[in-house]
Amino acid sequence: MDKPTKLTTTVIWFAILSGLFIILHFAAGGVGTLSGEIDVQSMPLMLVGVIPLIVGVIGRMVVIPKAKTNEAFTSLMVLSLAMCEAPAILGMLAFPKEFVTERTFAFVGSVIGVLVLFPMSIRTDNT
16 A cells, blocks of 8 residues: 555544544543453353454454555455444443443453554555
């Protein structure tokens, strides 16, 4: 991919990453709401935090490198980022407040999933 496309996707990547922390701070009560004793109350909700890790790795290693055009690269990147971001937003806004461990796991998993998708270091088939 050309430099402007990678720069554009890097700006989108940074906006999504910082947006997660902004949503956490303003809509979900801040970082303090993610701290507490480790007490797993729902295993299915814990597994929601694994989804962005899987999506991030598969997106980075399999899906995004197959992009043939700049538009495909950007589209696949935004799709992968959205799928990594969704569990954190779900955890912050939809999980019950007493499920602190599950909310924390979803948020941390999403942040790591987004970090894995840093666009400047992704090589594609035609670069």
